[in-house]
Amino acid sequence: MTETIGALIGLFGGAALGLSGWFFERKRAHKNRGLDERYYLIRDKARATSWQVTLVTMYILFFLVILKVGISVASALGILLLVQMGSWASLVFYYQAKY
Structure with a gap:
């Protein structure tokens, strides 16, 4: 408790x-x-790209479920959250260096 x-x-x-x-x-x-505009441009690009990375991760997790790999719902959601937030944060740094 x-x-x-x-x-x-x-x-x-x-x-x-x-x-x-x-x-x-x-x-x-x-x-x-x-x-400013640069701030919003960087955040929008990072958000869009991180969703693409998350979509690829979802396909990989669905593929693992089809192969009957023992993955629980909680661990799959944790992986998705980690990938979403981690890719978003790292892509913000990447786009700040790029633009």
Whole structure:
């Protein structure tokens, strides 16, 4: 029971801290004129490309399910979340260096 409570606190606490950090950093960037066209271009390109990477990962996971590889739903969703967020973050850095 205490593990469940700790997991819920971590889940909602992490979401609350992440959203508050996102809000305050956007507010600070807006004050320093950091939210320009380049910012939106980089974020849009990174988001689109990360969805393509996630789609390829989904096809790979479906292929593993067809081959009857023992993968649970929770691990598949965890893999998808990790791929989505990891590819998005790394592609933001890539596009910042490129543009």
